[in-house]
Amino acid sequence: MDFITPDDGNIRHVKRDNKEIQNMMQRLSRIEGQVRGVKKMLEDDRYCVDILTQVASIQAALNGFNKQLLANHIKSCVCDDIRAGNDSAVDELCELLKKLMK
Structure with a gap:
């Protein structure tokens, strides 16, 4: 999975497998x-x-x-970031898990 980061650095993009x-x-x-279908049921x-x-x-x-999507993210994005020395990927993952577990 390749990461594409624009010049402003605020948005990360990922090239996913087809x-x-x-x-x-x-x-x-x-x-x-x-x-x-639910909309039709209401109508x-x-x-x-x-x-x-x-x-x-x-x-x-x-x-x-x-x-x-989370499994794919962990197996690719998070692992790639950690291998590249970006330890903040773990913090990002923890924050994401907090959001998902509300």
């Missing part, structure tokens, strides 16, 4: 479809429990997306 991108995009497309005055069940499914799908 297979990884395709997999992540497929997950997001499924989630997008689920959200559209059709579906039962609250049915809608809430679908929302729980969306949350689980988003958690799965986050788990995959």
